[in-house]
Amino acid sequence: MAALGLKTCLCITCALGLVGYQAVADSPGPIRRIRATGTIQALRVSNVQVPQLRGPGGRLTLIRLIPNGARVKPGDVVAEFDRIQQLEDGREARAKVEDLSHQIDQLRAQFRSDAAKRNADLRQAEADLAKAEIELRKGEVLSEIDRLKNQAKLETAKARVASLKTSTKARDTADLAGVRIIELQRDRQQVALERAESNIEKLSVKAPIGGMVAQEMTWRNNSQGTMQEGDQLWPGNPLVRIFDPTDMIVVTQLNEPDGGAITPGTRVKVRLDAYPGVVFDAHYDSASPIASSGFNSPIKFFTARFRLDQRDARLLPDLSAAVEVEVTGAKP
Numbered sequence: 001m002a003a004l005g006l007k008t009c010l011c012i013t014c015a016l017g018l019v020g021y022q023a024v025a026d027s028p029g030p031i032r033r034i035r036a037t038g039t040i041q042a043l044r045v046s047n048v049q050v051p052q053l054r055g056p057g058g059r060l061t062l063i064r065l066i067p068n069g070a071r072v073k074p075g076d077v078v079a080e081f082d083r084i085q086q087l088e089d090g091r092e093a094r095a096k097v098e099d100l101s102h103q104i105d106q107l108r109a110q111f112r113s114d115a116a117k118r119n120a121d122l123r124q125a126e127a128d129l130a131k132a133e134i135e136l137r138k139g140e141v142l143s144e145i146d147r148l149k150n151q152a153k154l155e156t157a158k159a160r161v162a163s164l165k166t167s168t169k170a171r172d173t174a175d176l177a178g179v180r181i182i183e184l185q186r187d188r189q190q191v192a193l194e195r196a197e198s199n200i201e202k203l204s205v206k207a208p209i210g211g212m213v214a215q216e217m218t219w220r221n222n223s224q225g226t227m228q229e230g231d232q233l234w235p236g237n238p239l240v241r242i243f244d245p246t247d248m249i250v251v252t253q254l255n256e257p258d259g260g261a262i263t264p265g266t267r268v269k270v271r272l273d274a275y276p277g278v279v280f281d282a283h284y285d286s287a288s289p290i291a292s293s294g295f296n297s298p299i300k301f302f303t304a305r306f307r308l309d310q311r312d313a314r315l316l317p318d319l320s321a322a323v324e325v326e327v328t329g330a331k332p
Contacts, residue, residue, distance in 0.1 A: 049236055049237060057235055059232040064080040071210075077204055078205050128153075210242075248308045268306050272320070
């Protein structure tokens with residue numbers, strides 16, 4: 001009986017041991033939290049600059065700028081610049097184009113008149129040549145002196161016809177060249193007119209995408225500030241930034257060991273330093289395939305992006321944020 005009781009006790013102990021081992025094997029490993037800092041960015045953003053004008057450059061005067069934080073749609077005007085100089089250039093170029101066009105018409109009419117007169121002189125010279133040839137055929141019934149006179153007239157008529165043909169061809173070429181010169185001048189002024197009209201359209205800056213407007217900072221009176229109406233800006237300077245607030249991401253740097261724990265679909269928590277206590281949900285979106293390290297640093301980092309699941313007015317670009325990832329350890 002004692003042996004039987006001992007055997008039963010051992011069986012119960014073994015069974016309890018197997019159950020404990022199974023519970024340890026099925027239980028998840030330790031939870032490790034990965035924390036990284038980054039900034040809030042918009043997934044769709046467009047940087048608008050001061051327009052680059054064709055032709056002689058210079059500073060442009062800002063006469064209208066959309067307020068900071070305004071909502072715009074694609075094609076809405078966000079800024080306008082003074083266009084007086086471009087309007088004057090356009091009017092001057094248009095006047096020159098019209099003047100040169102009238103000159104071309106006048107020259108063509110004059111050249112047609114001169115060509116008709118030259119053709120009439122050539123026909124008269126050819127008629128004189130034919131008459132001289134007929135007079136020369138009368139050589140048998142004319143005296144020697146009259147025959148020599150007719151011969152001289154024939155030679156003169158031939159020379160005149162040849163001279164008129166040569167001069168007519170040369171003058172026609174010269175007339176065409178003169179018209180072509182005026183046409184090139186007109187085309188040049190036409191290009192200047194088109195350039196002025198294109199510059200006028202560029203001076204009205206429109207939004208390429210829809211979203212919220214954020215004005216860029218610039219140096220004004222030895223300090224940084226937003227642009228104001230009346231400021232003179234150089235072409236190419238940053239003007240405003242338009243971003244879509246409905247789709248925001250967090251851009252952060254993860255080290256190489258922690259990056260192995262981030263997989264597609266990983267859920268994370270995002271906290272904003274500007275709003276303590278507020279937590280947003282996000283998920284892993286993408287990461288850079290190449291890691292880089294700092295100077296004389298053995299640890300490498302790569303850029304990772306996490307897409308926010310919520311839409312909130314507090315989610316603005318360039319806000320500092322912290323990303324927290326909970327990673328469960330491996331089973332023993």
